Amino acid sequence: MPLSYNPSDGARPDGFWGPKYLSNRDITGQAPIDKTTFPGVYVTSACHPDGVYDRDSFETCFSNLIAVGFRRLVIDLYWDASNGFFGLCPVEVPDIGNNTVSAQANAEMTSPPTLTPRSVFEYVQDSFARRQDQSVNATSSNTTSSGGGGVTSTAAPSPSSDVTTSDGPTGATLINLGPFRCSPDLDFGSIIDIIEDYVDSSSDGPAATLQILQFNLHSARSAADPEGAPQNISSEALPTTQELVGWRFANEMGAQLYSPRDLEADRSNMNLSWYEVRVQERLPMTGYFHTTTSSSGVVSTDDGWPSELYLLLTSLRRLILTWGVIDSEMEGYNFTGDSRHVFAPGILSESRDLGQDSEGVVTSGCFYSDRDKDPAQVNNTWAIAALNNSRSASQSFLQNITSCGVSPLLNDTLNGQSAASAYLDYQRYVESTIIGWADGEPRNGSSPGVDADRDQDQFRCVVIDSTDNYRGKWRVVSCQGQYRAACRIGGQPYNWRLTRTETDFTGAPESCPEGSSFDVPVSQLENTYLYEHILADTENQSDSSLQRGVWINLNALDEMNCWVTTGPNGTCRYQRDSQQERNRQVLIPTIAALIILILTALTILVKCNVNRRNSKRHRIGPGGWEYEGVPS
Secondary structure, rough: OOOOOOOOOOOOOOOHHHHEEEEEHHHHHOHHHOOHHHHHEEEEHHHOOOEEHHHHHHHHHHHHHHHOOOOOOEEEEEEEEOOOOEOOOOOOOOOOOOOOEEEEEHHHHHHHOOOOOOEEEEOHHHHHHHEEEEEEEEEEOOOOOHHEEEHHHHOOOOOOOOOOEOOOOOOOOOEEEEEEEEEOOOOOHHHHHHHHHHHHHHOOOOOOOOOEEEEEEOEEEEEOOOOOOOOOHHHHHHHOOOHHHHHHHHHHHHEEEEHHHHHHHHHHHHOOOOOHHHHHEEEEEOHHHEEEEOOOEEEOOOOOOEEHHHHHHOOOEEEEEEEEEHHHOOOOOOOHHHHHOOEEEOOEEOOOOOOOOEOOOEEEEEEOOOOOOOOOOOOOOOOOEEEHHHHHHHOOHHHHHOOOEEEEEEOOOOHHOOOOHHHHHHHHHOOOOOOOOOOOOOHHHHHOOOEEEHHHHOEEEEEEEEEOOOOOEEEEEEEOOOEEEEEOOOOOOOOEOOOOOOOOOHHHHHOOOEEEEEOOOHHHHHHHHHHHHHHHHHHOOOOHHHHHHHEEEEOOOOOOOOOOOOOOOOOOHHHHHHHHHHHHHHHHHHHHHHHHHHHHHHHHHHHHHHHHHHHOEEEEEEOEEEEOOOOO
């Protein structure tokens, strides 16, 4: 039976966090995805801290990680050559059907070893480009498994008859394999099942998000020696075409993938891709990357990436696949056959070392520079920092990481508990990475401590507050308040200036100086640049009022809790769409009922007329003429 997307009750965002997550997606979704901070997690650390690979528990855990908002999922896959499939268990799973099984529900378990690869096979950009070129003209005949390059095969000893089992946390039978306990049917297909069900259940505009799946490839250990080294794999025992990771995803969910070939096509002619978008907030911010224009007017780029809103709402793509760590035992894998579906290692990640003090302040590795605002110099493309200790999971440090333009990648088990049973810890982790909003914001009429009798417009417009209590965080204020406004210079990232005079929110767009436009920071790093600019202006102008608030282009004037970045007159397309859907749901049955009523009335009238005519007797009178009448 296939697994499904089935998170715990409460794992999904509630009525307060739902609009907050949606605003985060719609704001950061305007920037290229390589400049956006996506919280990530190592699935093994979050779901299998005790070495237990229970299928049902994994369904809950993996679903919870998606539901709480992790956007990059790092997944360890183990090639089980004896069974011919990728499993999630680090050990090949023996066939116990013909063995005498001794159930040991309370079998004594050793601590699971650290699953770090013994060696890593990394790809360079040039080889990635060559594979891309080769894959364009590739046919199905050249997607067979490639040679192992001298890697030898070690035959796996047959499991002994005393293979034992135990009951898992959900009551299912698990196979005891040294320090691990594994379900026999927890494999790569389980990942596809959950992802496919998640995509199907979140296909509407407000719920859709982009997921990055990063796969680490390992060779499974022998069932006869579960604590030993990973097995060497011969070229003949490597995955066939039908078992390739990218091929299987493309076969099951090809329409949802944004592939290397898609990126290449989009970059080669932006007139037919990113520039073809007609919705303002989905247009690309080209200041983040280089473009060239041909003599025929075709715009192209060699380093640009699409925005998330373009992928979700225009291109209708939900998934990006990429390789992570490749063990040396798996370097014979047919990467060429998968190059059209999966991005090579290092393309979607750039490790960034960060230093921090005891207060969680980033002391080194931050991309903010008070001397440079050139995107070419402030290059945080796919910057990632792996976090593997509890202090790194603190709210203040996570906020500082994202404010520095780096995506946090959790490689730890929070409080020693799996996300299946303790999803709240992981939920709070992701909440700390959301752009801009201060704690408790955005308030509305239903927020605790708010006077519901007051004018609701006080909760419809947003300022960035640079006082010590907020430090560049956002809060909602009355739209009639008087503040300066934040204006982006020349449509370029990181370049801000403030209006010279205060204005209400409605007048903010017209108050921006020539050559600038009223805008909102579209990344955490951009917000840091705006915050620091406000502090500098406060010092230069000796005007402390700047710190208490500066308008940013974010409001919910059209619909409560629907935050738009299209100015005072912007409309909430989600609320409008939902209202149209409600109207349609009411209108269609009403029209159908009217049609049925009319047809029924016509039928009755026809039948009455027939009955009336049939009720009159025709008699022949003298001279042969007829008359109608009721016989006496």
